[in-house]
Amino acid sequence: MLRCHVIWAVFCRNVAAYFSGVLGYLFIVVFVLAMASYAYTPEFFANNVATLDQLNEVFPWLLLFIVPAITMSAWADEKKLGTEELLFTLPVSDTEILLGKYLSVLAVYSIALAFSLGQLFVLGLYADPDWGLLFATYVGYWLAGAALVSAGMFASSLTSSSTVAFVLGVILCAIPVFMREIVQMISVVDGVAVWLLSSENGVVNWFGGVVQHVFGFIASLEFGQLSLSEQFREFGLGMVPLSGLIYFGSLTAFMLYMNHVVITKRHWSASQKTGMGLQYVLRTACLIVILTSANVMTRVSADAMGLRADVTADNAYTLTDTTRDLLAAVDEKQPVTIQAFLSDAVPQEFIPVRKRLEGLLQQYSRLGGKNVEVRIVSVGDAYSRAAEEAGTFGIAKRQIQSERDGRFELTEFYLGAVISSPNDEVVISAIDVDTPLEYELTRSVRTVSGKNRRTVGVLATDASVIGGFDRSSFRSLPPWQIVTELRKQYDVAGISPDLPYDEQPELELFRLKAKHVTGLDEKSLNEEIRKAYAGKNIELAAGAAVKVVKAGSKWRVSDDANSHSSTILLQGEDLIGYGSFDVLLAVLPSSLSQPQMARFVDAIEAGTPTMIFDDPMPVTVGLQHAPMVPKRPPGGPMGQQGPPPTPRADDGKATSLMKALGIMWDSSVSKPWSGELVVVFDYFNPHPKIEQLVPPEFVFISPESGVPSAISEKSKITKGFTQMLALFPGRFMQVGNESDLEFEPLLRSGANSGVLKWSEMMEEGNPFAGPQPKRDPVRLRDEDAHTLAAHIHSKKKDGLNVVYVSDIDIVSDYCLYSLSDILRRGFDYELELDNVDFVLNSVDLLAGDEAMIDLRNREAKMRPLTEIQEQVNGFRKQRQQEEERRQKQWKEEIETIQSQLDDAQKNLGTDDSSLAIQRLFTAAENATQRLKQKKEEIEQEKQQALDRLKGEERRQVDSLQTRIRWWAILLPPIPPIMLGVLMLGLRAYREERTIQPSRSVRR
Template sequence: MLRKHVIEAVFKRNLMAYFSGVLGYLFIVVFVVAGAAFAFSPEFFANNLANLDQLSRYYPLLLLFIVPAITMGVWAEEKKLGTDELLFTLPATDVEILLGKYLAVVCVYTVALLFSLTQLGVLAYYADPDWGLLICTYFGYWIAGASLLSAGMFASALTNSNTVAFVLGVAICAVPVFIDRLAPGNQFLQELSLSEQLREFTMGVIPLSGILYFVSFAVFMLYLNAVVIGRRHWSSGREGALMELQFGIRAICLAATLVSLNVVVGRGSEVIGLRFDMTAEKIFTLSSTTRELIKKIDKDHPVLIQAFISRRVPREFVFKKRQLRGLLRQYDRLGGNRIAVRFVDVEPYSEEAEEAESYGIEPLRVQTEREGRFEEVDIYLGAVVSSPYDEVVIPVFEEGTPIEYELTRSIRTVSQEERLTVGILRTDALVTGGFRMAAFRSVPEWRISRELKKQYRVEEVSPDSEIDREKYDVLMAVLPSSLTQKQMEHFVDYVQSGKPVLIFDDPYTWYDQGMSSPRQPKPRPGGMFGGAPPEQKADG
């Protein structure tokens, strides 16, 4: 049974020892200043977003400095001064001493993190930040640092030199920080990296799998701490080598258990959604409709989402890029083996750009202001959603259209064996585009037609002859009042057959300033050049 007063005594002793010298304060000052430099880099002002994305990108590297700096003397200094023997003769167990020291270094790290809260004050002064996002980000910073502190303590327990303990601490902590770079395409190693686990926290989402990852890492490293400091009990005996083998096997079994637990919880969170969106607008929470749709995807016919996104975008598009990447990660996690997501960072005139254009994703040219000058830049912000059944290309995620709606609609389309067919009746509205003789100019395709093509098979239907009643799942008629008498008869016959029909008409047509309004006669086909008189519209 752990005794609280013993742990508290060790905690206070180590906490006071850290702040008794100038070096501890110096490390905290360097940590805060470096964090501010990363947070408010030129990219922060270019993006014009009140968050800590720039700091989050470099925070794992910052932990490689502050964690060994805090923990290097926890055990090494005790061994150097010989006070470790005195410490272990106290009426306290090894675990109580270990927990007291661990809580002390966590407290020191927490103090350093509290001093860095001045960055939030700067954000609050100049903008109105999303406090849920910032709180979640700082919680991620705290739990990530708390887990690495156990690794730093383990490094300190291996030597009696503070310098060596610092170097060993950096080396051990570098494993979870850089493990994803050993094999960039290996998803398992990527999920084991600290950067990947911290990512969702910095987006405003608290995942249970992320919390379990950091807790598991801390538990494993604290166990190794306990083995090293308890080695004095059995290392000099006859069975020393056997005990080393035994504890080695125990460590391997513990690691396997923790990894398995993380995998199970990670897969479970994909199904149940064990994560909490702390952002003010819940921008990274998938709707219940999307979740139900993903569950219905056939595992034998998975969906692949390839997102082609520019590495650098103007600040007007930074938030949309961030939201797109965040939502795609949610699709990837929730989809499991039903959905795979591939991110492609695109640079102009690169192989990735050629690949994007081969799918029909053209660069979007936008005008932006940089350092007081206006310039035009090309950006890629599109995706290709495909399955063995079908393929949908989203050339660009346009303003005004929710990203989740675009993605979910595309997933629904490609997960079906066959698309429904929508017929668009050809009228003077020219919904599918064409050439307007009266104005002697080309008419672009209406956006509703382009949107329907992303989900259905769209065909233009001629009203000049009888309309096929078996070919179309639904017929859409825009401005049928512009039809001639013969065309109207064909249209009415189709309506009376009982087939689904959508009719849109307007007493005043905005697209041509009322020239095609129901009460107006049909314009001359030759326009300003005259020509034969136009056909009369149908009665009624």
């Protein structure tokens, strides 16, 4: 039986011994300094997120220093000073001494870790971090250190030299730290085995086969999952997993057992040493097998049952009630099958994604019971049967170039899922690093388990959102990615603007013959319809004639004996009329002709739920589609000139549409709109790392922009959103007092925003390319928060219901996907936007299906460095004010010279004498030359001044970040330094007091 007072006595003795010298305090100070230095790197400020991610990456390396430094004297000094024999002759057990020493060393490590909490104090001053996430992170720090401390003690028990104990401690601690890299080295050995197999020598060939099988088996055990960094990862995300607790506990128990074997070896007699040694080798091997098996079993069961505590403030990793209720409600008559195709080898950044996906699927299987079948398919190489099966479902093989150990390598892998039921199927073709897994799976299960999908109609405009065929270039246009996203939840159909809103044509497409029509279930009938549609004419077998009719987006299959109704995805060229859908999506309706616009407005006024994206400057689809640019004639085939263009309705101003919605592009006019369109800019940019890459017309919409209501928290559409991005958006405002319409702003620009007129923004370029945006136009901020999106709906039931957005780029492929991909690949920067969720939430709300909105809005709240961002915004505001002052000055100078030139030109007609005319012409020519020269001088001076102002702002920001970094680095070591000075001073004072005056050195 263990005696606590004995353990306490040993504990106090060793703690006091550690803090009796300067070296112990020095190690702690260096450790705390290193932690703060790695936590507050330039990347920390560039990412602008209040986490310890940068420290988490290197913390296992720091343990390789601090743990051997703390533990190297635990046993080595006892042996060196000869106190080990004295200690073991006391009436105490070996286990009590071992536990007392371990707890003392663990206490020293805990004290060192506690001193590092000063960096969190600095973090709390300049941000609002997720304290739950930081708590879990520090729990992981402590557990990892506690496990390695036992390894360091074991190393110290093997020698009487502290230096040797330090080196052995580093080596032993490096095994769990670098377990993943060690496993990766096995692949190199496996490659050597393959080379040996190619040898013609039989013995060498046989040896190569043995090596390949042995190391292949070891690699298949996935020991890389048992690395310390892999086990710590979930703690760094804000979770406390059971598997992590078992792992660190197992490592601690094993190393303490090895330590116990070493210190009890003295009891072995000379004749027993060989036998006892073999016995303990066998025991150790059995213990390794037991602990490894326990860890593997715990990991598998924890992933399947979700055995982990989510301590984040937003419960970001806990399954929602929406998911649980949905899985429990799956009908046994319509079971759901989830098939996941996962490659064995994925890039390093995708390993957590695959692991979380596997864990979620196990939970879905457990919660869904017999009505939800989960099948996880392991995909080997690209030519395996599993890869072929994945391809038949449309799951794409991905190629990702990543850097590993300083080398770039291209990895091909599969990571996707198919969710199906007897009546429907949803394919998640590619899962990315930032894919919200729970939302994607839950939405897909809900879609396929439902009886009927709702339909989203996409209006055919010059934007070609749903795709189709471009007759001028003679090529097919793919649908926008947002259409692909909508098809995971809705049926999507193209809507012709040429058909009246109340007309729903019924067109017979083809007839086919089936053998046993009455015996076909709905799923197989759908398949027959799809086959027949692809071939247009098909004879399946002798039997009854089956007529296939398209009524809107619905397919009706009928014969004499039976009648079925089903749906099928329509191609881009198949357009139906108004009235055959639940929600209408209209992108760039200003490109419609007058009759088309009239039908569109009729549909809206009739109560059709509609989401509208229009734009004064649609940069992603081409400025030729801008309302201020004359419409070009459509190209004919083979490069021939097409017919004259159909004029845009209201000269592209969409006046009738705006009037129906009670809004105007520019609130400065109350009469029919005749002014210039304006483009919104905003100097707010929460991403310092990419600030120089994007102009102010890339408007980042965020509550951190100085306008708390920039993203509305009142609307279900945008509640919980943190950031969106619009490119060269327009603005609009409510006009008049429409008593029957409610105007609810959803998105607004920030406090440092303004507008540019079309003429101020554009300049004439290549006559074939049309006008182009100026590189650096004169931007003047105003005091308005410009409305970029709003929900406009009637107070009456079934009345007008529209979400209007003054930017189509917000939903373009570039803004939704391409930009993030470019930044990720080219600049190693993750840009997380809520643009996709904004569209999906709007469509759900308009369709009256709000079940998925809360789940879609559920995401970890971004925790920016708020105080730092405010100070940076202050520097930026000073620079902008100076820029505006100089811009006005330069503008006035140019206007003065231009006025002189205009006066000279006017005087040309006031005097008819040839001498006067010649003199005036000369004056005008000189004025023109002066104007040109002055413009060049001003432009050059302007660019130099702007560069100086930006450089000054950059220096101020760097100075601020450096000041904060030094505060974070120097503040945590102050307490241990003060403690060391105090304790060593008291020690010296006590020694001075106890020395007899006759024995002291006289000074």
